[in-house]
Amino acid sequence: MSTPSRFKKDKEIIAEYESQVKEIRAQLVEQQKCLEQQTEMRVQLLQDLQDFFRKKAEIETEYSRNLEKLAERFMAKTRSTKDHQQYKKDQNLLSPVNCWYLLLNQVRRESKDHATLSDIYLNNVIMRFMQISEDSTRMFKKSKEIAFQLHEDLMKVLNELYTVMKTYHMYHAESISAESKLKEAEKQEEKQIGRSGDPVFHIRLEERHQRRSSVKKIEKMKEKRQAKYSENKLKSIKARNEYLLTLEATNASVFKYYIHDLSDLIDCCDLGYHASLNRALRTYLSAEYNLETSRHEGLDIIENAVDNLEPRSDKQRFMEMYPAAFCPPMKFEFQSHMGDEVCQVSAQQPVQAELMLRYQQLQSRLATLKIENEEVKKTTEATLQTIQDMVTIEDYDVSECFQHSRSTESVKSTVSETYLSKPSIAKRRANQQETEQFYFMKLREYLEGSNLITKLQAKHDLLQRTLGEGHRAEYMTTRPPNVPPKPQKHRKSRPRSQYNAKLFNGDLETFVKDSGQIIPLIVESCIRFINLYGLQHQGIFRVSGSQVEVNDIKNSFERGENPLADDQSNHDINSVAGVLKLYFRGLENPLFPKERFNDLISCITFHSTVMRT
């Protein structure tokens, strides 16, 4: 170290030390303040969280109650209507009514779930925040105690430094003064020696004697001062060593405090804070995610019911509801008059030629009519297709309304622009009604034509049988009611339903022809499964299975797989039975022909009437 141009005075050094210590002290106070402030902020945050969740719980409860009221109101209303009671019995609801009930169920489910959410907020989440707040305060107190101890230790170290520094100053000052005294003595001795170096002859004897004793005295003094100086010098060195060692220890302690202990203190305050907060927020998340899952399940059930919105089975149910109105009447029988024993068309000689002529006329008339009517039918079908395209347009996706763009523009503007532009809707509807108008006109024309054809065809066929001719007309539009329909012709006669020959909702005969399977795999597989696991099962074919599972199995079959192939019974037996029922219900030509339906029904009615009386 180079010599400083100017020595610092003791006072300056002490002042410097004291200012440094003062600064540290101020920092220690400041640190405590910061930690206290942090804890206060945490407590405040936790208080806010509690208030927030308390308020949110209120909102959820209110929402839940409103939803419950809504569901109850409509449930009550529905329960009182007669159609409800009518349908309730056999659980065989019309598909739109089924959707409606599921909608109400979903609202109930949402109501329950939001009530549960509120309950979890109040009894779990808020309690956790309360506890975290308590914990934070306690941790801060504990860390404050430790901080106090650390600060005291630090102050002790600093005081020690002060002490050893002062000691060093003192001994060094003493060492300097001893040195200067020694130097003074040496100077005196030198002077004496210098004086005694004067020519001797000038000096008197007593003077010489005097001088000698003085030299001795000076020498003695110098020796004394030399000893004193050495002693002080050693003390000073030791004091300086001690000062240097303490300085090193002080700096080490100060930096240990700032780099490690301070960090430990903060860790003490933090102890468990983040982890507990994590758990509290995860409880909230768990509740929200579960609410979502439940909601989603409910929506899936509705979606499934919407998928099953189906006019065909509803029509069936509708007709079954009113058998008296829709049951075909008795045939008009031939009533022979006054013992007329002939009850068939007579083709004896006098009338035969006439009948023959009439038959030929009928045949040619029918041919013309059918060609004409076929044209009308084609137009009708095409128009119907247009209408169906219109009513099945996929215009129900509202995803874009839920885009959370970063911009703060109002949602409304986007909404109105995209999914419901009123002029375009009005135009679409006008167009649709115009098409309808045309469709009904053509349908009427077609029905008129086909009614005439039916009449003439019946006469034609009877004449044909009577005249004993072998061949039959090819494209008959209807047939005598007592002849079972040929499926293909049946399909031709119902042009407005669009079935394709799929596994479900298809035509069994077509399927058998196309696939080469005598018994469709689905029937065989389901029956095998039921045979294995279902025969002892109570309520088999009565209890309905899981709609989701039924659809899964159905879809799997439709993909050409066999989901029931492995022997593990991991499918619900009721669902498997449901698939089989679904398959039979969906057949385009029912297993029990529609033409026989009313006969079968009246059979049952008759039977039960007989049984009752």
Added chain:
Amino acid sequence: MSTPSRFKKDKEIIAEYESQVKEIRAQLVEQQKCLEQQTEMRVQLLQDLQDFFRKKAEIETEYSRNLEKLAERFMAKTRSTKDHQQYKKDQNLLSPVNCWYLLLNQVRRESKDHATLSDIYLNNVIMRFMQISEDSTRMFKKSKEIAFQLHEDLMKVLNELYTVMKTYHMYHAESISAESKLKEAEKQEEKQIGRSGDPVFHIRLEERHQRRSSVKKIEKMKEKRQAKYSENKLKSIKARNEYLLTLEATNASVFKYYIHDLSDLIDCCDLGYHASLNRALRTYLSAEYNLETSRHEGLDIIENAVDNLEPRSDKQRFMEMYPAAFCPPMKFEFQSHMGDEVCQVSAQQPVQAELMLRYQQLQSRLATLKIENEEVKKTTEATLQTIQDMVTIEDYDVSECFQHSRSTESVKSTVSETYLSKPSIAKRRANQQETEQFYFMKLREYLEGSNLITKLQAKHDLLQRTLGEGHRAEYMTTRPPNVPPKPQKHRKSRPRSQYNAKLFNGDLETFVKDSGQIIPLIVESCIRFINLYGLQHQGIFRVSGSQVEVNDIKNSFERGENPLADDQSNHDINSVAGVLKLYFRGLENPLFPKERFNDLISCITFHSTVMRT
């Protein structure tokens, strides 16, 4: 056909016919009634659906408003606090505050989404139901018109049957009467012939003449009656044929109506009903599903923030917030006294032995102290681990509260039983606080010990240097502040942080040693990527990327993969920059050593002060 035992009289036949027709008429009326009723039920259902969604829209709007108010209230409160303003500037939020803001954001998002839901109900779903209701009514009217025409046609056919039947009766009756008249003539003729068979001789000539003319007359009459009979017979046969043909045509027409036309009529009523209902309900489902998706996204963001609840980076931020309080103070410098030129520990002859002795004493004292303190440290660590296990217990799953059992039991009972049993919680908390108590006691003991060690170690090390010994003490707990720390030792000195030498939050030197990579792959790969795509990118390293993507990339690197290997820029550049920042931030020994942190900060402060003045 066997001969009936008794002939039905004309009147009976007519009565039977009329009752059959009457029945059909009644059925036709009934069918119209059924269709009308069905339409009424549909209109009613659609009205209910409209009312339902109108009411639900109200509930959603109210819910949305309440949520918005809730968010606004706390946002406003938060905005006014000073910590918000403090943090807002640099967007560098403490992780719990970040969670809190995201929670408020989520409420806002939910509020917006439920408002959108309400909007879609009102402006889309309800409108659709209204239109379906209109359509159903219109379709019913059109089908009624067609039904009217079909009924008229049917009645015409039935009337025709009546006419031809009556004609048949008439002609047959005439035929019978002609036949009986013929028979009567034949009988008379026979009588005449019988009488003429009497012995001739008895008869007078004029009598004979008279008889002959009478026979002729009878013969003539018989011929006339024969002709009449043949004519009537033919007419009767033709009438019967006509009756039979018409009967066939009538039955065909009636059955065509019941089997096909009726079905067509129902189809007419149904036209578009199911499809439109499907679309309306799908709009509802789309809205609900989208709400759910949006909600889920928001929850995922919160979950991510909860994952990032992290005391270490928060501590860092906290200390950065108050640099004045946490900046280590200046070192205490050696102040030489009054020109003392020696500023190092002096180990000259007189004090050397003493220093040597002292050094040895320090060494042995330190060894003992360290062993003792190591024990205390282990206990402290174990206790801390216990506490951490307590506060990280995974007790936040509330799934079972959302089980929708089929039973109608109240949800509350299940809730209180499972997730929050108060006695067990109290016990757990008491246990935790006891452990805490012990931990703090031990921590204090440990800190006291390590403070003493620090002091003695500093002196020991200084003496060691002074005495010029080559070897260094092995397990020093602290080091002189101006010597950069050796990472391993640094790690030892901070026993309560649990870091393992992973890629992230690890020690770079250890990593380099373990992996053999001079530059970690992650650094190389990120910098290469940024070099390729990011140099022109505005806000690089400032704009934060997607937290999800950052985590993905990070996890990928941690699995040892290189997600940025392929040259396609399918990663957001900000996310890649985020990964690099995350990596450097997570290093256990920061790139800029913590010991230099305050120097660097004051450098900047100084620089900017100079620039400003």
